[in-house]
Amino acid sequence: MLFDNPVLLWFILGAALLVAELLLPGFILIFFGVAAWLVALMIWIIGDVPVSFQLITFGVASVLLILTLRQHFRRTFQGDVTEGHDADERIGARAVVEVAIPAGGEGRIKGRGSTWPAISESPIEVGVHVVVTGIDESNSTVVKVERS
Secondary structure, three states: OOOOOHHHHHHHHHHHHHHHHHHOOOOOHHHHHHHHHHHHHHHHHHOOOOHHHHHHHHHHHHHHHHHHHHHHHHHHHHOOOOOOHHHHHHOOOEEEEEEOEOOOOEEEEEEOOEEEEEEOOOOEOOOOEEEEEEEOOOOOOOEEEEEO
8 A cells, every 4th residue: 555655655754854863863864754745745646656757856956955955954053153153152162160170170050041171270169159251272162171
């Protein structure tokens, strides 16, 4: 029955690809799933369509969807953070040390409702108020701090 009804076959394939997108990172399978649904819609509207045309339509639709929509949706759902954007906003932020920061070592600070790994040239104890003075060049998630 499944192979007798190409609309159902393409619809199930599209649904399976969309479910796979939830399980795998990359934000690409969703476009193959939508392309499969477009093929199912085409067959439902037009009727009997040769398998070769179905496959060509699926391939072209997949490529067009990926090329035109992937970056837009990726920015929408994953954020459009460019290197240093968040870092610039953190500089000057005031925070409190949650995990002691040894001289030249790494600790943890809390500020603006979030916690960040932090480094300092001098040791800073838990509970001390600090200010973010920069970002570690080797790891942009680590902030440089000093006593405020």
